[in-house]
Amino acid sequence: MPELPEVETIARQLNRLVVGRRIVEFVSHWHRVTEPVPAKHFAERLVGRRITAVGRRGKFVVMELDGGEALIVSLRMTGRLLFREDASAEDRFVRAALRFQDGTVLRFADTRKFGRMAIVDRVDLSDARRERRVSDAPLYRSLGIEPLSRRFTVRWLADMLARRSRAAIKPLLLDQREIAGVGNIYDIEALWRARIHPLRTAGSLRPADAERLHEAIRWVLRKGIRYGGASRRDYVDARGNQGRMQREFNVYGRAGEPCPRCGRAIVRTVVGGRGTFHCPRCQRAPRD
Numbered sequence: 001m002p003e004l005p006e007v008e009t010i011a012r013q014l015n016r017l018v019v020g021r022r023i024v025e026f027v028s029h030w031h032r033v034t035e036p037v038p039a040k041h042f043a044e045r046l047v048g049r050r051i052t053a054v055g056r057r058g059k060f061v062v063m064e065l066d067g068g069e070a071l072i073v074s075l076r077m078t079g080r081l082l083f084r085e086d087a088s089a090e091d092r093f094v095r096a097a098l099r100f101q102d103g104t105v106l107r108f109a110d111t112r113k114f115g116r117m118a119i120v121d122r123v124d125l126s127d128a129r130r131e132r133r134v135s136d137a138p139l140y141r142s143l144g145i146e147p148l149s150r151r152f153t154v155r156w157l158a159d160m161l162a163r164r165s166r167a168a169i170k171p172l173l174l175d176q177r178e179i180a181g182v183g184n185i186y187d188i189e190a191l192w193r194a195r196i197h198p199l200r201t202a203g204s205l206r207p208a209d210a211e212r213l214h215e216a217i218r219w220v221l222r223k224g225i226r227y228g229g230a231s232r233r234d235y236v237d238a239r240g241n242q243g244r245m246q247r248e249f250n251v252y253g254r255a256g257e258p259c260p261r262c263g264r265a266i267v268r269t270v271v272g273g274r275g276t277f278h279c280p281r282c283q284r285a286p287r288d
C-alpha cells in the first residue's frame with residue numbers, strides 16, 4: 001500500500017509530466033471510482049481544464065486545475081497512476097483515464113478497486129503545502145500534520161504523545177488524523193530506528209524517546225523518497241517503474257534475519273491487526 005514516500009514520488013513525477021497539459025477527455029471504466037459523483041458529471045468538470053501543479057497531502061495525490069479546483073486521487077491498496085506518451089500502449093485493470101490535448105494519457109489502474117478520485121473546490125496546492133484550508137476537502141477532511149513539514153517538531157510530537165498517552169505507539173503512528181502519510185512499512189522502520197517497542201504506550205515514552213522517534217520518522221520517510229518508494233507487490237511509479245526502498249528495509253519483512261544493529265533475530269508479531277517486525281533486543285518490550 002503506497003505511503004507518503006511512494007505518493008510523493010508519483011506526485012513529483014507527475015509535476016514534471018502532466019503540468020501544463022489540457023484535459024480533453026475523462027473516461028471511467030468502474031463506476032465507483034468517482035462515487036458518489038457520476039462519471040459524466042466528473043467529466044464535465046475536468047474536460048477543458050489544464051493541470052497547473054501536482055502535489056501530495058498525506059497519502060493523496062493532489063492535481064491542481066486552472067480555475068482553482070483540484071483532482072484528488074487516493075491510491076489505497078493497489079492504485080497506480082500511469083503516464084503514457086503513447087495512448088495505444090496497453091495497461092491492465094484501468095479504472096479511469098485522463099486524455100490530454102497532445103495525445104498523452106494518465107491512467108488510473110487498480111486491481112483491487114479500492115482507489116478513488118474526487119474533485120474539490122478552491123484547493124490550491126500552495127495551501128496543501130502549508131496545510132491550511134485543504135481541510136475542507138472531504139477526502140482528507142481530518143488529515144493530521146505533514147511529518148516532513150516545519151510544523152512537525154519534537155515539541156509537536158511530544159505534545160501529541162502526551163495527549164494520546166494511553167495509545168500504543170505503533171497504531172498511533174498509523175492514525176492519519178495525527179500524522180498524515182505514515183503507513184505500516186515506515187512505521188515499523190521508524191520504531192526500529194528509534195529503538196522503541198511497538199507496544200509501548202505513548203505516555204511511557206521519555207523525552208529522549210520522542211526525540212529519537214521524531215528523527216526516525218523523518219529519516220525513514222526521506223530515505224523512502226530518495227529511493228523512489230518501496231515496491232513489494234503492486235507499487236510502481238508514474239512511469240511504471242519499481243522503487244528501490246524495499247532493498248533498504250532493516251526489519252520490515254525480515255523475520256528470523258539478524259538485526260542489522262545487534263544481530264538478534266528479528267521477530268514478527270501482530271499489533272492491532274497489522275503484521276509488525278521488531279528486534280527484541282534493541283526494542284525492549286514494555287513491562288506490564
Ligand SMILES: [Zn+2]
Nearest residue numbers: 259262279282
Ligand atoms: Zn537489534
